[in-house]
Amino acid sequence: MAQDRYALLERPCPISRSTWPKIQRVARHLRSREAFAKYYTPKMVSLGPIHHGEPHLQLGEQYKLMWASMYVQGNRNQAQRLHREIIVNIKDLKDLYTLDALGHFNDDELAWMLFVDGCALLQILKHPDILHPEPLKAKVDQMALVRQDALLLENQLPFRVLQLLSDLPDDHTLIKDVDTFLLCHHFSPDQKPKPKKGAKEGDQCEIDIESDSLPNPVHLLDELRKKVLHDFRPRHDQESIGSGQITYRNLKELKEAGIQVKRSKSKSPIDITFSSYCCRGELKLPDIIVDETIAPTYLNLMAYEVCPDFDNQYEISSYVEFLDSLIDHPDDVKELRKARVLHNGLGSDQEVAELFNVISTDLVPNAAIYASLRDEIEKHYQKKYKTWFALAYNTYFSNPWSIIAFIAASVAILLTFVQTWFAAFPAH
Structure with a gap:
């Protein structure tokens, strides 16, 4: 028994570290903080296996089916073709999750889940403006929750799933849709994209994506992090x-x-x-x-x-x-x-x-x-x-009344000095 234990020390299993992390649960020491747990849990829809089937998300399941149907335009052949894409690649897609994130789902259940969730998410990306949710047949408050749920660490879909299901011509166009969704919701007013010329309410925003050699994102949260770090060059002194x-x-x-x-x-x-x-x-x-x-x-x-x-x-x-x-x-x-x-x-x-x-x-x-x-x-x-x-400036020049009071006091001192001068040295 002791020899077996020593063997573990002779051939330790290294912890994987890469720029392509697997989709996983929030670290226990973070989730265990009672006040923070609610910020890691979806409120409207689950995306992927971690929160799938939770009772409070049942309404979201109905909405996802509706959005997936919209995405395939109710075409059974189109749905079967896209579902087949997920089935064929299910082994590789499972490798993008940690084992505990996959839960008890078998390959067939997981493939159907990723197909429905992926199609629903792609339909959401086509209509990112939550103030005009009519194309998604939902309400503003519901889409506000979906917007937050789509960027939770435990609620991510691999970008590879979106690639397999996308009807867009290339990855660049798909990333453009993702960035439009992110910029419409998570950045300042000046950084948000402007509507296209002649566009109607609810249409997609216009956005310029710089072409670069960066690899595709791991998922939506990873792409958001890249946008936050855009052009940031820290000085490591x-x-x-x-x-x-x-x-x-x-x-x-x-x-x-x-x-x-x-x-x-x-x-x-x-x-x-x-x-x-x-x-x-x-x-x-x-x-x-x-x-x-x-x-x-x-x-x-x-x-x-x-x-x-x-x-x-x-x-x-x-x-x-x-x-x-x-x-x-x-x-x-x-x-x-x-x-x-x-x-x-x-x-x-x-x-x-x-x-x-x-x-x-x-x-x-x-x-x-x-x-x-x-x-x-x-x-x-x-x-x-x-x-x-700075103290002098804040005391005497921080507002117009302080400046007026300072000038008045200076004039009073000057007049007092002049009066004293002529009293001591009267003019002949």
Whole structure:
């Protein structure tokens, strides 16, 4: 018995790490947090085997059948042909899931499930505007839930399934449909695609997809992560890691040190930069929408990053952790709103502050990504004359009334000086 145990040490089984992770369940240490479990569970439809058949998703099963029928246009021969594509490739498709994600389903059940779910998802991608759900014969509130469910880590379909079922001419066109769906729902107003010229309500948005040599996405959540990281080039400055203690806490303290928040025009939502000038500093952040989708979206992106078979740099986790370091109080949210960096769709600034404080719990960020940025801010923060100048500016020049009061006080002092001068040295 002991010899058998030692044999395990002689030939250990390595943990798989690749850029093509399998579809799997959220890590137990994340899902076990009671307040977060709801953000990993679908509310309307299941996609794939992990949540298939759950009682609260039965209405979604009916809708998926209807959307799949729309996709094949009620053509039995078309449906049989596409179903056959899944059956022929079922062995390879099963390899794209972890064993525990596949559950108890046999090959026939799994093939039918992937066929129906894939056709339904492709039909949804054709009509991404949830404000006009008429083509999908659904209601706005239902499509809002579907939109969130489609980007849960445990609710992903392999991109290969969409390829096999797609009636589009090539993968580039399919990815364009996926990106249109993502941009219509999960990015700021300026980043969203505009309607085509002469398009009717409910038609697809117009979007330009840059041609590149990147591999096809693993699934929709993987493509969303690629869009978030678009053109992001972090400065991995190892010397800045642990070079000194960070003394600033939030945006309020940075403002007191003369650091102003500005809106960046970067295409990557996580591309943050800092510039220090003579008497002031500028922290530039791309704008972000904070609404009911942000918690499930970012929590699932971060859960995706901690998958053991996904080799990445934890960029999303690092970004959320950096935002949390800036936002402690509602006043910090107010500063971001005033700079038009943050669009608050939740209600109060207090809710936004609490949201970031909650979703950043138990994060393991990559300290190297924003190390040089933090170091530059700290160097600016430590220069006291810049803090004094900022204090003077905020006291006397922050609004028109302060400026008027300062000018009036200066004029009064000048007149007092002139009066005193002529009293001491009367004119002859």
